Amino acid sequence: MAYCHDDELDENGKLVVPKEVQDAIRTLISWSGDDPKREGLLDTPARVGRAWREYCQGYDDDPAIHLSRTFEEVGGYHELVLLKDIPFHSHCEHHMAPIIGKASIAYMPTDRVVGISKLARVLHGYARRLQVQERLTAEVANCIYNNLQPEGVAVVIEAQHGCMTGRGVRTPGVGMVTSKLLGCFLDDQRSRKEVMSLMGY
Numbered sequence: 001m002a003y004c005h006d007d008e009l010d011e012n013g014k015l016v017v018p019k020e021v022q023d024a025i026r027t028l029i030s031w032s033g034d035d036p037k038r039e040g041l042l043d044t045p046a047r048v049g050r051a052w053r054e055y056c057q058g059y060d061d062d063p064a065i066h067l068s069r070t071f072e073e074v075g076g077y078h079e080l081v082l083l084k085d086i087p088f089h090s091h092c093e094h095h096m097a098p099i100i101g102k103a104s105i106a107y108m109p110t111d112r113v114v115g116i117s118k119l120a121r122v123l124h125g126y127a128r129r130l131q132v133q134e135r136l137t138a139e140v141a142n143c144i145y146n147n148l149q150p151e152g153v154a155v156v157i158e159a160q161h162g163c164m165t166g167r168g169v170r171t172p173g174v175g176m177v178t179s180k181l182l183g184c185f186l187d188d189q190r191s192r193k194e195v196m197s198l199m200g201y
């Protein structure tokens, strides 16, 4: 069950972080080996609480809404639309460690297009949650495919995972690439080659 937020603000306009949330973070600090009563850590629980609400803003977002306003006047343009190398932040659901990467999102319009920034909004709506990269890739592609109903969608995500670079096998610099192709990009080899080469793969 997710927490029910009532988003009270303090006198400085900052989000009030409930005591039990701060206690949980103090426990985690102790468990990690430090003293939560140490001066430098006194305000950390509240800061971490607020930071996590921001990292996970996507839970308050319905990404499909960003695709509800479309333009039908495309001046006879029936070629693919690509937004390339969009930087994003997410967190892995296994370690709550950062995922930092870039996404390229393309679609082949039928009779309508969306404002180009909306594709990035869909990405952030799903990225700002606890994620696995494979699901993030599929959610972005499916959202665009189902709501915009284009001929095809291609999403390629390349990211580094904090849980790989900072712990475990500790291999910085290794990127993971995932892709989800739908419609014409899945069925038609020429369209697929075109979109992948435009994305730089």
Ligand SMILES: [Zn+2]
Pocket (backbone or CB within 6 Å): 092, 093, 094, 095, 096, 097, 161, 163, 164
């Ligand atoms: Zn992880």
